[in-house]
Amino acid sequence: MADRDRQVTPSFVLVTGNPGKLAEAVRILGAPVDSIAIDLPEIQSLDLRAVLEAKADEAWRRVGRPLVVEEAGLELAALNGFPGPLVKWMLDAAGPAGLARTALALANPRATARCLLLYTDGDRRVAGEGVTTGTLVLPPRGEHGFGWDPVFRPDGEERTFGELEGPAKDAVSHRGRAWRDLMARW
Amino acid sequence: MADRDRQVTPSFVLVTGNPGKLAEAVRILGAPVDSIAIDLPEIQSLDLRAVLEAKADEAWRRVGRPLVVEEAGLELAALNGFPGPLVKWMLDAAGPAGLARTALALANPRATARCLLLYTDGDRRVAGEGVTTGTLVLPPRGEHGFGWDPVFRPDGEERTFGELEGPAKDAVSHRGRAWRDLMARW
Numbered sequence: 001m002a003d004r005d006r007q008v009t010p011s012f013v014l015v016t017g018n019p020g021k022l023a024e025a026v027r028i029l030g031a032p033v034d035s036i037a038i039d040l041p042e043i044q045s046l047d048l049r050a051v052l053e054a055k056a057d058e059a060w061r062r063v064g065r066p067l068v069v070e071e072a073g074l075e076l077a078a079l080n081g082f083p084g085p086l087v088k089w090m091l092d093a094a095g096p097a098g099l100a101r102t103a104l105a106l107a108n109p110r111a112t113a114r115c116l117l118l119y120t121d122g123d124r125r126v127a128g129e130g131v132t133t134g135t136l137v138l139p140p141r142g143e144h145g146f147g148w149d150p151v152f153r154p155d156g157e158e159r160t161f162g163e164l165e166g167p168a169k170d171a172v173s174h175r176g177r178a179w180r181d182l183m184a185r186w
Numbered sequence: 187m188a189d190r191d192r193q194v195t196p197s198f199v200l201v202t203g204n205p206g207k208l209a210e211a212v213r214i215l216g217a218p219v220d221s222i223a224i225d226l227p228e229i230q231s232l233d234l235r236a237v238l239e240a241k242a243d244e245a246w247r248r249v250g251r252p253l254v255v256e257e258a259g260l261e262l263a264a265l266n267g268f269p270g271p272l273v274k275w276m277l278d279a280a281g282p283a284g285l286a287r288t289a290l291a292l293a294n295p296r297a298t299a300r301c302l303l304l305y306t307d308g309d310r311r312v313a314g315e316g317v318t319t320g321t322l323v324l325p326p327r328g329e330h331g332f333g334w335d336p337v338f339r340p341d342g343e344e345r346t347f348g349e350l351e352g353p354a355k356d357a358v359s360h361r362g363r364a365w366r367d368l369m370a371r372w
Contacts, residue, residue: 046279080279098266106288
């Protein structure tokens, strides 16, 4: 316990079944991250925070020790913020190219990537948020990352998330910002 | 109990907070329908049946008497079936016109409307399904119905769901077909 208390990174288990998200957490925190892959049902909502709060409740019931849950969304300006947290389903159905094609066909390629992290120990909750604005582009570019990374070019960058090597992505990504925000609020 | 057993329409409470869905059930069944408006969280999935099964479980826990839950989706061919059961969120964000504009911008206005009904008495389950194929059109037309009715023109009709008077809509609608299917399987 003494060793644990001396760690800079607080002790928690990251609840995710997504290897890409786990890899990014390890890279961003610069420390090993304990993780558990459980398939948590997620409620339907466009409110990222509501989805995450419900997920944290369910995760706490199942895991019963300090944990962090994560939720990310991509808000298309062309669809007034849709699909947001539901983007994973749009990806499943239409792929990253389908996502970008939709925005471009609607003549507005602007998008906002948002990541929320929520720590809970059953008592205290701490949230971290990261937001990155950018543009959806075609064709998909780059071999890094996952999900819609190959079609999202963050503002101020020439390259897509898929073309940015890990630390370069973390510096500007919604997930990098969310982890740094969470750690700052610890 | 004897009177109840003699009823043609089986006894159940329809769990819905949507007045449009309740009105259609009453019209299609041609009988009063007991209803209860509880806000059931819905799980994220493109699988209508999975969403509905989870909803039935939760409804049974809360209501504890024979009930019917309903779930409908609109599958855009242009997005390989997305948003399906998640269409309500796309409607919330972009409206019926935004939905149709997306399909038209992607140069494929074909869509499939699907409705699933699930009866449960805590023991037996009976499901009914109705499917209606059609085309998304702009501008929105008609004052009837609700949701995306004004932009959906079912195959074989010149008019949108929004232009069809109640019984005319029920004859061809996914929801009309689902109720008739459920009653046939009773």
